[in-house]
Amino acid sequence: MTKIRLGQIAYARSGDKGGGANVGVIAYTAAGFSFLRKTLTARKVEAFFQPLRPGNVIRYELANLWALNFILPAILDGGGSVSLRIDAQGKALGQAILEMPVEVMDDELADFAAAST
Amino acid sequence: MATNQPLRIGNAQGFWGDAPGAPARLVAQDPDMDCLTLDYLAEVSMSILAKQRDRDPSTGYARDFIGVVESLAPVWKSGRKLQLVTNAGGLNPRGCATACAQMLRDAGCHGIRIGIVGGDDVLQILRERPGLFPHLETGAPLSTVADSLVTANAYLGASPLVDAIRSGADILITGRVADPSLTVAPCIAHFNWPANDWPRIAGATIAGHLIECGTQVTGGISTSWMDLNASNIGYPIVEVFADGSCVVTKPAGTGGKVTEQTVKEQLLYEIGDPAHYLSPDATVSFLTLRVTDEGNDRVRVRGATGGPPPSKYKLSATYRAGFRASGLLTVFGRNAVAKARRCGELVLERLRLDGCEPRRSNVECLGAGDVAAGLFPAAGRDLIETVLRITVADSRREVVERFTREMTPLITNGPQGITGYGEGRPVVHEVFGYWPTLIDRNLVRAEVEIVEV
Numbered sequence: 001m002t003k004i005r006l007g008q009i010a011y012a013r014s015g016d017k018g019g020g021a022n023v024g025v026i027a028y029t030a031a032g033f034s035f036l037r038k039t040l041t042a043r044k045v046e047a048f049f050q051p052l053r054p055g056n057v058i059r060y061e062l063a064n065l066w067a068l069n070f071i072l073p074a075i076l077d078g079g080g081s082v083s084l085r086i087d088a089q090g091k092a093l094g095q096a097i098l099e100m101p102v103e104v105m106d107d108e109l110a111d112f113a114a115a116s117t
Numbered sequence: 118m119a120t121n122q123p124l125r126i127g128n129a130q131g132f133w134g135d136a137p138g139a140p141a142r143l144v145a146q147d148p149d150m151d152c153l154t155l156d157y158l159a160e161v162s163m164s165i166l167a168k169q170r171d172r173d174p175s176t177g178y179a180r181d182f183i184g185v186v187e188s189l190a191p192v193w194k195s196g197r198k199l200q201l202v203t204n205a206g207g208l209n210p211r212g213c214a215t216a217c218a219q220m221l222r223d224a225g226c227h228g229i230r231i232g233i234v235g236g237d238d239v240l241q242i243l244r245e246r247p248g249l250f251p252h253l254e255t256g257a258p259l260s261t262v263a264d265s266l267v268t269a270n271a272y273l274g275a276s277p278l279v280d281a282i283r284s285g286a287d288i289l290i291t292g293r294v295a296d297p298s299l300t301v302a303p304c305i306a307h308f309n310w311p312a313n314d315w316p317r318i319a320g321a322t323i324a325g326h327l328i329e330c331g332t333q334v335t336g337g338i339s340t341s342w343m344d345l346n347a348s349n350i351g352y353p354i355v356e357v358f359a360d361g362s363c364v365v366t367k368p369a370g371t372g373g374k375v376t377e378q379t380v381k382e383q384l385l386y387e388i389g390d391p392a393h394y395l396s397p398d399a400t401v402s403f404l405t406l407r408v409t410d411e412g413n414d415r416v417r418v419r420g421a422t423g424g425p426p427p428s429k430y431k432l433s434a435t436y437r438a439g440f441r442a443s444g445l446l447t448v449f450g451r452n453a454v455a456k457a458r459r460c461g462e463l464v465l466e467r468l469r470l471d472g473c474e475p476r477r478s479n480v481e482c483l484g485a486g487d488v489a490a491g492l493f494p495a496a497g498r499d500l501i502e503t504v505l506r507i508t509v510a511d512s513r514r515e516v517v518e519r520f521t522r523e524m525t526p527l528i529t530n531g532p533q534g535i536t537g538y539g540e541g542r543p544v545v546h547e548v549f550g551y552w553p554t555l556i557d558r559n560l561v562r563a564e565v566e567i568v569e570v
Binding site for chain 2: 007011012013015016017018019020022024026048049050051052060062063064065067069071073079080081082084085086087091092093094096098099
């Protein structure tokens, strides 16, 4: 097993939805998506973001895009101009989730990683 | 025009505050563009416009737009056909159109028709019947904030915009309209799609969703931003075809990139359930989309499916929710983060001792991982500097006012190395709460008017 960052096998985008936010996680490869579909569960994402009080995380699958969409319904502490946080719009959550530690088999990593440019 | 010819729609304003020169630049870079969309309204923008309108009833729209009209006047004067669709009208589309017409006359443009779409303002209905409008997320009754309502606007769909285009509008100025509808309307008018042609309307909704935030689809905020040349970044153009599919692209010679990755990222931006993306024009499924990178900054998106839109419009209301202020100071030196946190505690303690404790407060040490506080506990270790940010909020203005006076004394009573106070005292801002809810379509009557310059 190798410990990697999620950002080695996926990219992301986040944004606000009122007091909540969504975080889209998109695998670089089909194999990477199959792996994330199995391992990157709503509960795991909820636990990762626990210090920010995300609420009950919901996960949607977009297999056609190799993507997972996570809804974190309470993570912005009110959001908009009500939230006292510097990231009141959840712009940074995509970068945060890509730092999540992920364990992969040594021989899997090559199939999951972005083609080097 | 041959039916396999796409309609070329650009976006050169993704939000109020986007680059002021972008619209004229994009129009010059893409001489074949049929339609330019400009999006000015975010969720809380309406409350800012309401404050402006309180001071001067002729305002209440995005005034920056009038400068954009001035920059585009030579284009219409040259005889080029360019349709402009924008929600810059905000709370006062008619006032915006009047100022726009005046600007065009001053610039010597004549014969241009301005379409005005209003009727989205439903504040009176909310005040009269608060029981109909519980909070969409929490279910809380509107009566809890009804006395402090500032604005309430339904998100209209493409239909009234299509009427205005069919009446010959060259420039279309709306109040609150769902963002993708700014793109859907010119497509419906151009291709003559029936109002219930859900798959095609779903496709145009996707096209609108992809360009509505401007450069966010051409490399802006991309995970791979460092790998692209973002100088002179190009604004997006979407070529929408008669079958509802589209190609996202940008002008040749501009910075940024349009790739499978930038398009997929923007597809996922601010969406909920991808099987039921709700717009006033259609309920769209993202699950059937196929995204193909054709190279040279051209990405094809096809396969959208959809069904009828929800029976109710989404509505955003805003209400007064007290006051807030946020102050920044920089702490440099050994144990910078510990020193900064102590400073935050001291300020809040001072307020407490003086009986001015704010109802809510937050202390952040920027640089130490506090943007995602608690997720990266090791991030603050060994920092030589941090930015201390203290934010407070309270319904009493005087309490927040008091905070702004208690932060600056840290410059002489705080730790050695505290600096960066050139901006002076923090500023007190009014807080506007956001109240999303739904409204029956039959309670909303869209209004269309055409004026000729």
